[in-house]
Amino acid sequence: MTLFSAKDIFEFAVKIEVNGEYFYRETAKKLPDPKVKELFTFLADEEVKHKKTFEKLATRMGSISLPELSNADYKAYLEAYTENLIFSDADIKSKIAGIDDENVALMFAIDKELDTVHYYKEVKSLIPESEHGLVDKIIDEERSHVVKLAEMKRKLA
Numbered sequence: 001m002t003l004f005s006a007k008d009i010f011e012f013a014v015k016i017e018v019n020g021e022y023f024y025r026e027t028a029k030k031l032p033d034p035k036v037k038e039l040f041t042f043l044a045d046e047e048v049k050h051k052k053t054f055e056k057l058a059t060r061m062g063s064i065s066l067p068e069l070s071n072a073d074y075k076a077y078l079e080a081y082t083e084n085l086i087f088s089d090a091d092i093k094s095k096i097a098g099i100d101d102e103n104v105a106l107m108f109a110i111d112k113e114l115d116t117v118h119y120y121k122e123v124k125s126l127i128p129e130s131e132h133g134l135v136d137k138i139i140d141e142e143r144s145h146v147v148k149l150a151e152m153k154r155k156l157a
Contacts, residue, residue, distance in 0.1 A: 009078065013120070014051050016119065020043075023112070061127070061131065081119060113146045117139055117142045124139070
């Protein structure tokens with residue numbers, strides 16, 4: 001039986017952040033409103049910081065086994081979650097191509113940030129307590145992204 005490692009879940013998180021950065025940078029190029037462009041550029045920079053944090057956690061935790069996650073179905077669930085709900089490679093380019101205004105971009109970003117918060121809350125429940133602080137910090141930042149996006153959406157309405 002293959003054990004699921006803490007490194008696995010942080011590698012998923014790195015992928016989420018990489019795809020999030022790509023979405024924000026590419027979408028910012030398409031949008032005419034300078035305030036939305038500025039917000040999306042800021043959020044892209046935030047995703048880069050989160051990626052670095054998760055890379056450090058993946059390295060630090062290495063192959064620490066999470067026996068309760070040795071179930072192949074659970075690993076498949078997490079992989080499916082990251083591939084299908086959070087800035088998946090298959091979806092991101094077509095989604096960006098289909099964005100034709102700020103409201104559509106903002107709604108998509110809000111939905112994906114909320115999905116990200118959900119994933120990180122689940123991750124937090126799976127890792128050693130000693131690592132909860134870093135994940136909590138990122139969860140708080142992701143929540144603040146939702147607030148910033150929602151505020152921008154209200155301003156544009």
